[in-house]
Amino acid sequence: MDDTASEELMEALARALGTLQAELTPSLVKRVVPGRSDMADPAGTWRIIDCQLTGGILQPLMLAERHDALWRYLSDALDRQGELRGGILLDDGLALFVPGGSERPDRLAVLSDSTLFDAADELAGDLTLYPSEQRLLKQLVCGFNLTAAAALDGVGHETKRSQFKSLARKLGGGSQAEIAGRALSRIFLEIASVPGEGVSQDDYFDDLLRQFAPEARTLRLRSRTGQSHRFVDIGPIGGWPVVMLHPMILPDFRSADVAVLDTLAIRLIVPLRHGAMSRGTVALDVCAHLDHACEGIELARKHFCGERADIMACISGTAYGLEYARRHRDRVASMAFMGATVKPTTSRSTAGRLRSSLFTLSMSRWHVYSRVMDFYVRRIRRPETLRQLLMGVYRPNLVDLAVIDAEYGPPFGGERLRKFFTSSVQSIKHDFYHQALPDWSGFPVPGCRATFLHGAQDFIHPPAEVRALAQSLGGVPVFMLPNAGQLLYHNHFEAAMNLYRGFLEGRE
Structure with missing residues (x-):
């Protein structure tokens, strides 16, 4: 019994x-x-x-x-x-x-x-x-x-x-x-039944930053429309303010990276897009998501940069930097594209079968695509599932696989990556959409200096195509990082930031 x-x-x-x-x-x-x-x-x-x-x-x-x-x-x-x-x-x-x-x-x-x-x-x-x-x-x-x-x-x-x-x-x-x-x-x-103490659910990013990037600061600003915007602030407060538009998830900022920012006197202001590092986020359509992203960039410019902003757009952040420049041509001092999405990425030969299918669905059948993304996010709550997916996507490139290995090594063992991905699904959906068909029309805008910083071993957006795009935009300079692929993280950070600081000083 x-x-x-x-x-x-x-x-x-x-x-x-x-x-x-x-x-x-x-x-x-x-x-x-x-x-x-x-x-x-x-x-x-x-x-x-x-x-x-x-x-x-x-x-x-x-x-x-x-x-x-x-x-x-x-x-x-x-x-x-x-x-x-x-x-x-x-x-x-x-x-x-x-x-x-x-x-x-x-x-x-x-x-x-x-x-x-x-x-x-x-x-x-x-x-x-x-x-x-x-x-x-x-x-x-x-x-x-x-x-x-x-x-x-x-x-x-x-x-x-x-x-x-x-x-x-x-x-x-x-x-x-x-x-x-x-x-x-x-x-x-x-x-x-415990009251929420007046704290919104979007404060989840505070917990994530305390756990995975304790040296970063978190900020909140409210726009004139009443929308709340969240920001990550990293680097010396007295440093050169740069609006960084993050890729699908926030890069892994470690103590050594913060030391590089201190040395170069660069302060990164990162507006988080709607649905990034959040819980229970209401889904937005494409236009509303773009509006929210541009509003966040504008708040960062106004409160930290002055009349014009220096913008660093990373991978999927490219689309939002281009859209902001189209809307506010006189408010952009410079634009640096790191790992930019330079062409449609629906080809299976470069994007891989899974990514190309998601890209195609995002452009043609949003509701089906959204449900498929929700399914994969549920799957990657298991630690090893996300790693297997990433290894499958980046298997052709050893330097990108090294970045994935670093994410799954000490000190986080893949937990940073998993938690950032699973809490950012509403943002990632739009990032996939904009990576599928990047819009370079109307760029560069008058008075805006631009440059590309790109991985020399990027197999999805090869260097030759980056140089061709740069030439078509009026001869925008291109700097290649020799030991980098599409994922510009970890051991690429110092080299990339040194190049970027040189670009900023060249404006003077």
Whole structure:
């Protein structure tokens, strides 16, 4: 009978924990400072850790978290417990195991004792839970049946059964599975009812930057139309302000890159496009998305650059820089195109089968294309799926594959890439669309200096075609980065920024 109860308990836990979705807003998922002492702090009741369970071994996806004090605490507790079950018992809390699936990785949700016991008190009403009953409740929620709980505490089975009967009477449950499920459901109900403290969901980019680029600053500005715009600000505040139009996702800015910006005295102001690094974003049509992007560039120019802006457009950012220059011809001082999309990219021979199909769909059947993109975003919530897709796209080019390897190496182990992609789908859809058929009409505009900085080994937009386009635009200069492909990240940053600083000084 106890074995049956154990199976029912694990099924109930799986159903209850399945409600803990990635869409929980950062204001509800409390980030606690790693360490045991924080578990007793009611204001820091939650921490979510993305992880992976392989062969009975649990490891965090973030490489840096493996050396975190909290993870060592969890590992020690799991060693003492001997088996993961539905969670990990802690001295002053518990860690619930949330199984992943095709749309998200496995997770540990670490919470304090007070969170569980407060939920139980709500269920018990005027009745008080004794410490022994609280202990049993923790064990049930972590997947222990009565036999295992008795063995863990060194007491007889009948002692635990007596405690369970009293607990069931107070919480109004009939079985072990029902009691554990009711307690978990109450916890999640309490989390969902916490007020958002007036912080919009678009503040998710704050969390991502704190985690993956802590030296960057985040800003918010509101336009005259009332639209809220978010910005990433990186580099010395007194440096030369440059409006950087990011590629599909924000590049990986590391400490060495910030040091390069400090040395060259360049400050990058990056307006985030609608849907980039966001949660629950409402979809916009192509025209509205372009309007929002141009409005963000205009706010960056007005507040940081003065009368005219120096713009650096990176890969898919090319389309937005060109559109802004067409709309505001007198407000652009210079335009540098890094890894520019110079021609239609629907050819399978260069873009690959998957990318060319997406490009074609984006131009002809937007609704179908949008649903296909949503499908792939759900797929890449699993850590290795995105890597396999990227390896397939960039397999012809060793230098691009090296960039992907760097993303999946220390310190982030691919987590930065995965989280940035999955939180930017509404922006990426439009980026694919504009990469498919770039519009160079009307450029260059009078009085705007321009240049191309391009990977000499870019197989999708080869150097010969970049030079041909540059010549057709009136002889715009082209600078090639010899050991770079289409992905201008990581070890290309210093060389690219040195070239760009020379271009800026040439204007004087």
